[in-house]
Amino acid sequence: AQSVAQPEDQVNVAEGNPLTVKCTYSVSGNPYLFWYVQYPNRGLQFLLKYITGDNLVKGSYGFEAEFNKSQTSFHLKKPSALVSDSALYFCAVRDSAGNTGKLIFGQGTTLQVKP
Amino acid sequence: SQTIHQWPATLVQPVGSPLSLECTVEGTSNPNLYWYRQAAGRGLQLLFYSVGIGQISSEVPQNLSASRPQDRQFILSSKKLLLSDSGFYLCAWSGDRGLGETQYFGPGTRLLVL
Numbered sequence: 001a002q003s004v005a006q007p008e009d010q011v012n013v014a015e016g017n018p019l020t021v022k023c024t025y026s027v028s029g030n031p032y033l034f035w036y037v038q039y040p041n042r043g044l045q046f047l048l049k050y051i052t053g054d055n056l057v058k059g060s061y062g063f064e065a066e067f068n069k070s071q072t073s074f075h076l077k078k079p080s081a082l083v084s085d086s087a088l089y090f091c092a093v094r095d096s097a098g099n100t101g102k103l104i105f106g107q108g109t110t111l112q113v114k115p
Numbered sequence: 116s117q118t119i120h121q122w123p124a125t126l127v128q129p130v131g132s133p134l135s136l137e138c139t140v141e142g143t144s145n146p147n148l149y150w151y152r153q154a155a156g157r158g159l160q161l162l163f164y165s166v167g168i169g170q171i172s173s174e175v176p177q178n179l180s181a182s183r184p185q186d187r188q189f190i191l192s193s194k195k196l197l198l199s200d201s202g203f204y205l206c207a208w209s210g211d212r213g214l215g216e217t218q219y220f221g222p223g224t225r226l227l228v229l
Contacts, residue, residue, distance in 0.1 A: 032214045034217065041203075043221050043223045049217060051214075090159070100172070102161060103218055105158065108158060
């Protein structure tokens with residue numbers, strides 16, 4: 001069965017420092033991986049996805065993610081954090097059973113960027 | 116471009132009252148549609164999904180139901196609300212062209228059952 005794990009409930013970084021939000025996955029077959037961000041009382045916003053190709057995926061707002069097949073990881077990164085990046089981040093993997101488009105989400109990681 | 120709407124934005128309802136939340140998508144046809152619930156600002160629970168008009172799949176047994184009367188309209192309903200139905204309800208859509216399709220989320224409805 002497909003699953004996603006976000007091992008950190010919260011990540012704290014200082015503004016201007018690099019940030020990493022971790023995600024590991026378990027799938028049967030090829031992984032289709034996604035990152036979303038959620039600001040308070042808002043819907044989820046799509047950041048980036050890995051389907052195939054280059055292991056380093058670039059997305060919105062300066063975020064990128066590195067796909068590592070051997071470590072079954074898809075960590076979200078940003079070279080220089082902003083206070084406005086503080087939000088809840090979700091990693092997700094496509095459920096490859098059937099053609100429903102369903103996503104399996106991790107439990108989310110709260111990113112706190114301090115000035 | 117595609118947009119997704121949800122209404123109402125917030126709702127306060129008494130226990131035992133009915134519920135109807137609406138989601139509509141513009142700018143696409145034959146989307147896959149999804150209803151999620153998010154409790155305590157954390158994990159997402161998939162409630163229902165639909166791959167076409169009148170086609171509804173339920174992920175978890177519960178007090179809620181869903182309907183898709185039109186291609187781009189998805190409705191979440193209840194005949195009698197429970198306290199445990201409180202939460203943040205999110206609608207999402209995706210294309211149907213394969214596993215690489217992205218899901219896009221609406222702004223959400225905050226439901227408080229008192």
